[in-house]
Amino acid sequence: MERSKAIAATLALALGTGTAGAAQWNMATPYPDATFHTQNIQQFAEDVAEATDGELEITVHSAGSLVKHPQIKRAVQTMQVQAGEVFISLLGNEDQVFAVDSIPFLATSYEDAERLWEASRGAIEERLADDGIRLLYAVPWPAQGLYTSREVDEVSDLEGLKFRAYNPTTSRLAELTDMVATQVEVPEIPQAFSTGIVEAMITSPSTGANSKAWDFVDRFYDIQAWLPKNMVIVNEQAFGGLDEGSREAVLEAAAKAESRGWEMSRAEAAEKKAILEDNGMEVLQPSEALMSGLNEIGATMTDEWLEKTGADGEAIIEAYRQ
Ligand code: PCA
Secondary structure, three states, rough: HHHHHHHHHHHHHHHHHOOOOEEEEEOOOOOOOOOOHHHHHHHHHHHHEEEEOOOEEEEEEEEOOOOOHHHHHHHHHHHOOOOEEEEEEHHHOHHHHHHHOOOOOOOOOHHHHHHHHHHHHHHHHHHHHOOEEEEEEEOOOOEEEEEOOOOOHHHHOOOOEEEEOHHHHHHHHHHHOOEEEEEEOOOHHHHHHOOOOOOOOOOOHHHHHHHHHHOOOOOEEEOOOOOOOEEEEEHHHHHHOOOHHHHHHHHHHHHHHHHHHHHHHHHHHHHHHHHHHHHHEEOOOOHHHHHHHHHHHHHHHHHHHHHHHHHHHHHHHHHOOO
């Protein structure tokens, strides 16, 4: 099937008869429509449709409605869908390189996050290319903070908390702080809290505000722990099957979406913290003791990651620290 399509496309090109018709892509994303990442992707899809005069139509299936988050990368790889969005560090067990995106307290500002992205993008692109996937762009979430009703003045105060994890790194962080972790995807956060499966989480003001965190916790500690990214990916064969004009349109729209997304993220950080406060949550600066304890754990986790990744990891951290 793919082969004959490719042959037809090549023939059409050689004969100058143009393409066989408009391409339709399905794109699976994990987060709800009100998420700025999802809105940015919708804009990306519109930009592509406009730039290609409708030759490439991308239909976005958000909130894990078509494919659940843990299966999205594989679904793109096997062409169940042509494109998708994945939280990079969700793939940390599949390949440790992806975990660099969520090492606690390694990169804690937008400037650091940009440098870390520059230092790690090549390695991440290579891993995806091995699986026939092309990376189009990545956008960070605002800095991650701690949501809990418990007063937390130092790391030992975290002990025993039922903690919502979202990737292998946050599960490890829970282990090192004696919390009890359960992995929960964003659409299920309210239910996980209301049923008592979890009582604390570390995530952005965006996800906290969109999940109405004030319904289940009182405090937001602004620990600025890391700025993890979502990446938008496409099956390489699907991409290669487009005519040249459409390929260029996709790449241009992706570059625009990347810079627009980083801007949206910066704006979100303050906006969504204000919403937490407006709804009665306490937005708190962490104590020095809490921060120094967390920074120690961050250093441990950087070391652990370097041990697992060896020369590959060292090259990334070295480039980042330069
Ligand atoms: N929101 C997503 C990933 C990071 C973030 O800020 C989540 O909580 O799963």
